[in-house]
Amino acid sequence: MPVVHQFSLAVQNTAYFTALRESALVYPIILASHLATIAIFGGLILMTDLRLLGLAMTKIPASQVIARTRPFKHAGLLIMVTLGIHLGGSKLADYYDNPYFWMKLSLLLLVFVHAMVFRRGVYRNPAAVDAADGPPRIAKVAACLSLALWIGILSCGRWIAYYDRPEGQQARANQIGRQR
């Protein structure tokens, strides 16, 4: 795919992304911020899912857990995606044919589908999730799918760094974790 390759190269070779990639400080700071966002806002997603499954924070009504954490999750997603675009853009020529990169993007797309599908039945339905005998089955299905999606996104994100092109050319140094 020479066109895609050239496009990816052009993106990562823009002055902005080049400066970012070559900075000894800015690139690790963006990467660390990406991870810190996972820590703080990813934790909110995890706890909401565990709440819908009836496992955590059961003394706080599920509808409140959903509604109160929503603005935080939106802000977190915005920060996370912004940082992710910077990480991806600055090394796009390394990533464009990386299957884990595309799996991660596809799963992120499915997160939006998930939100749409369960919006009426679960996430905007306080009466249903606050039912006396715990959240209904559909809420638990939503929670399990959400957990699976986010664990998948996290794992793909990590595995991007370990993918080697079949030809074995182009050593990708400088990514988080030691290459082995």
Place this chain on the structure above:
Amino acid sequence: MLQFQYDPATNPLNNNDWSFPLFECIHIAMFAMSVGTIAIVDFRLLGLLFRKQTPAEVLKATSLWTLVGLIVVITSGMVIFTTDPLSYYYNWSFRYKMIALVVAIVFNYTIHRRVAMSNCTTAVNAMVAGVSLLLWISIVFAGIFYAFVEELPYAGGPPV
């Protein structure tokens, strides 16, 4: 000096493609759980989240998950450490991380817990929440930075 023979090359994590990243994923998911639940308490202390509940209620609702997260994140971290102990040990970012981790855990189960369980002033709540968030975020940062900093010089010459 107590010494024992250990060759990281014999570590299973260094001998296949999948186990090292797998433990990294577990590590990341579990720091999301531990730091994430602590951050929920911090946001409550800052008056930003779950204002209908008291900080004590939020702490009680999350503390089990914080503990589970901490246990698994530390265990998986130890496993990752065994893949290359010396290069971690001679890395200032790793050393900062270990010290800050001990400080953060002690802080979390003493001052942080105590303030969350009692009715402190807004200023005290905010200060404790701020310290907590900064500490934990700095630990995540240190975890990333040790892939980017130079190793410290080996004190007694390079180990054999």
